Structure formats: C-alpha cells, structure tokens
Amino acid sequence: MSYKFGQIEGVEVQLNEVMHVPNLESPPDKPHPFVYFITILNNSDEAITIKARKWVVKETAGETLVVEGKGVVGQTPEIMPGDEFSYNSYHTVASDASVQGAFFGVTDSGTRFYVPIPDFELTVPG
Known part of the structure; x- marks a missing residue:
C-alpha cells in the first residue's frame, strides 16, 4: 500500500456548524456540550473509505x-466519487x-491518506 500525506486531491472536510447545546447531558467537570456538523466530500476519481x-x-x-x-460515529463509510x-x-468541555x-x-x-478537519473553536457563552 502507498501513503499520501496531507489532503488527498478531491477529498475535503467541511465544518458546517458548531452549536453550544446546554440541555445535552454532560459531566459536572465538563458542563458545556457542543454539537458539531461535518461533511466529508469525495470529488476524487475513486471511492474512499474512512x-x-x-x-x-x-x-x-x-x-x-x-x-x-476507528471509523466515524460507529461507521466506516464508503464514499463514492x-x-x-x-x-x-x-x-x-470545561472552558473555551x-x-x-x-x-x-x-x-x-x-x-x-488523511484529510484534515478544519480547526474550530468551542466558545462557552458568557
């Protein structure tokens, strides 16, 4: 098998939204739950499996x-071109x-290959 470091051409990750959702269950030492929405796009010429x-x-x-x-949310999705x-x-989290x-x-x-996820911030509402 060969390795490609960095983003594989045509495969990208989009961060669609990040939300503070205080009514989700969270432990007392990390009282700030944040939900994030992600899309993995495959615009390459072949199928990929995460x-x-x-x-x-x-x-x-x-x-x-x-x-x-392993995988993503309990799955190893195959994404067609x-x-x-x-x-x-x-x-x-406990803090920002x-x-x-x-x-x-x-x-x-x-x-x-690996493909980076865009960096993002979890900002606790003040």
Whole structure:
C-alpha cells in the first residue's frame, strides 16, 4: 500500500456548524456540550473509505484531550466519487477550547491518506 500525506486531491472536510447545546447531558467537570456538523466530500476519481479519526481538544483551562478511534460515529463509510457523508457528534468541555483533527482513509486502489478537519473553536457563552 502507498501513503499520501496531507489532503488527498478531491477529498475535503467541511465544518458546517458548531452549536453550544446546554440541555445535552454532560459531566459536572465538563458542563458545556457542543454539537458539531461535518461533511466529508469525495470529488476524487475513486471511492474512499474512512477508517479512523483523531481529534485534539485543547481547553484554555489547560487540559488537552486526544480522541482516536476507528471509523466515524460507529461507521466506516464508503464514499463514492461525487458523493458525500454527513454526520454530527459532540464534545463536552470545561472552558473555551480549540479543536483540530483528521480523518484517515483508504482509496479503492489501496492508497492510504488523511484529510484534515478544519480547526474550530468551542466558545462557552458568557
């Protein structure tokens, strides 16, 4: 298998929306839940499968959380050329935070790649 580092041509991630949703369940030490909506677009010439993801959440209060795992929201979506995969999920934080991440996948021809997720902020309403 070959590896391509950086964004694979024609595959991109869009951050559609980030919302503070205070009525979602959250632990007492991280009382601020944020929902985010993501779309993975495949405008390449071949099908791709998203195999894993990695998130790094850095809170201004000092804590850094790294979340890694297989797939996306319990799935390993295959995205055909010209198609997209959309989902939403959430993070809970104790303070304002910055979020970075990437999805890791493989093309039908076996090329492994990663595609960055646009950085975004979780700003606790004042």
